[in-house]
Amino acid sequence: MAETSRAQSRATQPAVKDGAAPAELRDAVRWYAGMVLARRFEDEAERAFRRGKIGGYLHVYTGQEAVAAGWLAELRSDDIFFTAYRDHAHALLRGSPPGAVMAELFGKATGLAKGKGGSMHLFDVSRGFYGGYGIVGGHIPLATGAAYALRYSGTDRVCLCFLGDGAMNSGAFHEPANMAGLWGRDGLCPVVYIVENNQYGMGTSVSRASAVADLASRFAAYAIDHERADGMDFLAVRALARRAIERVRSTGRPYAVEMLTYRFAGHGAADLFQPYRPKDEVSQARGRDPILTLERQLRTAALLSDADVARIHEEAERAIAEAVRFAEESPEPPAADLDVDIHA
Amino acid sequence: MPELTYREALRTTLIEEMDRDRAVVLLGEDIGLYQGTFRVTADLLDRYGPTRVIDTPISELGFVGAAVGMAMLGLRPVVEVMTWNFALLALDQIVNNAAKVRYFSGGQVNVPLVMRGPNGAGVQLSAQHSQSLEALFGHFPGLYVVAPATPAEATGLLRTAIRGTDPVIFLENAALYGLKGEVPGGAFALPFGQADVARAGRDVTIVAYSRMLHVALTAADRLAAEGIQAEVINLRSLRPLDMRTVIGSVARTHRAVVVQEQWRPYGAAAEIAASIYEQAFDELDAPVERVTGADAPMPYARNLELLAVPHEDDIVRAVKKTLYAS
Numbered sequence: 056m057a058e059t060s061r062a063q064s065r066a067t068q069p070a071v072k073d074g075a076a077p078a079e080l081r082d083a084v085r086w087y088a089g090m091v092l093a094r095r096f097e098d099e100a101e102r103a104f105r106r107g108k109i110g111g112y113l114h115v116y117t118g119q120e121a122v123a124a125g126w127l128a129e130l131r132s133d134d135i136f137f138t139a140y141r142d143h144a145h146a147l148l149r150g151s152p153p154g155a156v157m158a159e160l161f162g163k164a165t166g167l168a169k170g171k172g173g174s175m176h177l178f179d180v181s182r183g184f185y186g187g188y189g190i191v192g193g194h195i196p197l198a199t200g201a202a203y204a205l206r207y208s209g210t211d212r213v214c215l216c217f218l219g220d221g222a223m224n225s226g227a228f229h230e231p232a233n234m235a236g237l238w239g240r241d242g243l244c245p246v247v248y249i250v251e252n253n254q255y256g257m258g259t260s261v262s263r264a265s266a267v268a269d270l271a272s273r274f275a276a277y278a279i280d281h282e283r284a285d286g287m288d289f290l291a292v293r294a295l296a297r298r299a300i301e302r303v304r305s306t307g308r309p310y311a312v313e314m315l316t317y318r319f320a321g322h323g324a325a326d327l328f329q330p331y332r333p334k335d336e337v338s339q340a341r342g343r344d345p346i347l348t349l350e351r352q353l354r355t356a357a358l359l360s361d362a363d364v365a366r367i368h369e370e371a372e373r374a375i376a377e378a379v380r381f382a383e384e385s386p387e388p389p390a391a392d393l394d395v396d397i398h399a
Numbered sequence: 400m401p402e403l404t405y406r407e408a409l410r411t412t413l414i415e416e417m418d419r420d421r422a423v424v425l426l427g428e429d430i431g432l433y434q435g436t437f438r439v440t441a442d443l444l445d446r447y448g449p450t451r452v453i454d455t456p457i458s459e460l461g462f463v464g465a466a467v468g469m470a471m472l473g474l475r476p477v478v479e480v481m482t483w484n485f486a487l488l489a490l491d492q493i494v495n496n497a498a499k500v501r502y503f504s505g506g507q508v509n510v511p512l513v514m515r516g517p518n519g520a521g522v523q524l525s526a527q528h529s530q531s532l533e534a535l536f537g538h539f540p541g542l543y544v545v546a547p548a549t550p551a552e553a554t555g556l557l558r559t560a561i562r563g564t565d566p567v568i569f570l571e572n573a574a575l576y577g578l579k580g581e582v583p584g585g586a587f588a589l590p591f592g593q594a595d596v597a598r599a600g601r602d603v604t605i606v607a608y609s610r611m612l613h614v615a616l617t618a619a620d621r622l623a624a625e626g627i628q629a630e631v632i633n634l635r636s637l638r639p640l641d642m643r644t645v646i647g648s649v650a651r652t653h654r655a656v657v658v659q660e661q662w663r664p665y666g667a668a669a670e671i672a673a674s675i676y677e678q679a680f681d682e683l684d685a686p687v688e689r690v691t692g693a694d695a696p697m698p699y700a701r702n703l704e705l706l707a708v709p710h711e712d713d714i715v716r717a718v719k720k721t722l723y724a725s
Binding site: 135167168169171173178185187188189193194195196197200201202203205207226233234243395397 | 424450463464465470473504563
């Protein structure tokens with residue numbers, strides 16, 4: 056995710072598009088490159104899945120990149136976050152090496168979790184990434200308790216909890232959300248719940264699964280301040296993220312944001328025909344591709360040239376090719392690893 | 400050595416560990432202002448305040464999962480489940496997060512979590528509040544499962560649980576809270592996976608744990624009056640299981656009776672009996688006998704309830720069966 060010195064020098068210039076403040080444009084080229092890398096990673100992961108190199112389930116993030124990028128751009132290096140199983144981009148955008156992420160998908164010893172977790176259980180605790188969980192909603196209580204621990208330990212660190220729209224209908228959402236509302240009264244729950252509303256919980260649309268379609272408003276039941284915003288525009292997401300994170304850090308109270316987004320791919324690699332959504336809905340959403348949107352904004356702000364774009368794509372191409380090579384050449388976990396790491 | 404009740408032993412150990420380590424926090428329903436359903440946490444809210452003694456809503460999934468998250472971030476939460484029956488509401492958090500997150504993260508996090516509360520039958524609590532769930536939790540890799548039968552074990556095992564680095568299912572028993580016994584001082588701790596020979600004998604090995612230990616010891620007294628010397632093994636810990644002590648005893652007595660309060664199918668006794676067959680088949684002079692609860696939901700009516708849980712008579716009968724006596 057290297058950026059050119061030219062882009063850096065221009066990053067101090069005022070923004071000119073979409074009402075974005077200059078701060079959102081600071082190192083935005085780097086985040087653009089990160090989103091391109093994440094996209095390329097997912098394309099390659101799908102290919103590797105078809106080649107039989109990746110087993111199990113594979114849930115790609117294609118289309119939702121602005122959400123993870125916008126939030127992680129504003130997360131301090133000692134802050135932490137949790138997410139569900141659509142987690143590759145979160146790891147990559149936080150700086151986990153693409154090779155270690157791909158190796159985990161390939162089930163190799165050099166993977167982020169030594170090949171024990173796979174696609175759904177990426178972890179990089181050294182970077183504050185506490186996982187990667189496969190049971191819908193099941194990580195929400197963990198993130199809530201983790202936030203309590205951060206504040207109990209006397210720090211001003213915060214916790215981001217990414218969750219999907221489908222998770223909001225589980226008990227695992229409602230119980231900790233209520234507790235966060237209670238703990239927040241005493242400033243003991245610095246968590247941001249980031250609902251990545253990609254419109255479908257697997258194949259069931261939000262309107263068919265939630266009695267209230269405005270998901271953000273459901274946080275009102277637990278006295279958690281909330282808002283709903285576009286999740287396809289990196290600069291807007293980032294501006295919101297800065298505000299929300301600062302607020303949670305200073306108050307110790309939870310906050311919730313519903314990010315309206317869309318996954319361009321199927322739910323998982325096996326979701327080939329997607330009978331639950333019309334094809335033109337997907338193509339319409341692709342018209343709002345978050346990477347192209349940011350690219351346009353950066354070009355307008357004169358932070359990105361044709362040459363930059365070409366170079367960033369080439370670098371992503373190279374990095375992903377290298378990640379695949381690394382994953383393929385890495386050894387499988389040794390047999391002796393089967394019962395290692397069960398207990399400390 | 401001071402004599403304490405099982406309840407006092409638990410409470411005293413909580414206090415000692417909370418005084419020693421600020422990372423120890425308590426969560427549970429009505430553990431603070433209400434003083435705890437069984438008063439194990441009496442007065443602790445006053446001592447440590449609401450950030451360390453956290454009264455939770457009735458949200459087992461929520462507070463057990465939150466405790467897992469706290470543990471992942473370095474706290475040492477001790478969760479009280481009002482009874483283990485209610486922990487079924489938190490089963491996904493226990494099984495899919497607490498037990499496994501260390502493994503599927505490739506060892507990047509620890510979960511120093513203790514879940515404690517009463518397990519097993521009470522008196523006329525009927526079907527939903529009387530379950531013995533040790534076999535369920537014993538099934539999952541990643542969990543420790545312990546079941547203290549005496550005040551000393553309550554202290555020794557709880558201290559090991561709190562100071563450990565992995566999730567512990569700590570099974571108390573409501574009928575034992577008033578039981579008195581001597582408790583060693585000086586940060587007394589008992590290792591997991593080490594059974595105790597509660598009574599020595601040469602004729603038959605009786606394996607038991609938790610409240611059933613006391614039923615087994617009473618049965619052994621009665622058998623002794625008839626000239627049968629039963630050795631009684633108190634497991635203390637179900638996962639890990641100290642089969643070495645069990646097999647050592649069976650190698651001397653050549654007969655074994657395994658006692659559990661829970662339902663017979665797929666229970667702890669089946670696991671122990673199978674392990675005896677695998678590891679000491681040639682030592683056996685008779686088939687292993689299982690003494691278990693009846694295979695029915697717990698009834699409310701007192702006469703039926705008495706039929707549903709094991710008693711001394713059942714153990715005496717089983718022992719005699721292994722001796723081909725009547």
